[in-house]
Amino acid sequence: MIVELAGKDFAYEQNWNIPGSGLIAGRNIVKIAQAASGSVKPVISLKKVGLSLLGIGLPVMKEVVEMLYLTEEPLTLSRDKYERFVGPVVATPFQKGIDSTIKALQKGKSSSVY
Numbered sequence: 001m002i003v004e005l006a007g008k009d010f011a012y013e014q015n016w017n018i019p020g021s022g023l024i025a026g027r028n029i030v031k032i033a034q035a036a037s038g039s040v041k042p043v044i045s046l047k048k049v050g051l052s053l054l055g056i057g058l059p060v061m062k063e064v065v066e067m068l069y070l071t072e073e074p075l076t077l078s079r080d081k082y083e084r085f086v087g088p089v090v091a092t093p094f095q096k097g098i099d100s101t102i103k104a105l106q107k108g109k110s111s112s113v114y
Helices: 002-006 026-037 048-057 060-066 080-085 094-111
Strands: none
Touching (some): 026 094
């Protein structure tokens, strides 16, 4: 979608939503990633206090705290503008995208020289 927009002169100096293939909960992302990786290491979610403490050593976490409001309720980005000006949104299903990403990361890790 981003490449498609980059090739359109009219798209510049505008705001565009890049929608996904629907809604997914964080715990479902974790389950898919664990299945794809073959690892079931524990994952804990951090709330404002935990992220703020991490922000002491990692300044970027302070920004994450500022964005937490986005996790309080489901957020769906509208695809209307994109479809109106460019055409249908082609969205990769979460299962396929997460699985492919994990596999690519694992492949890259195994071929890296340290």
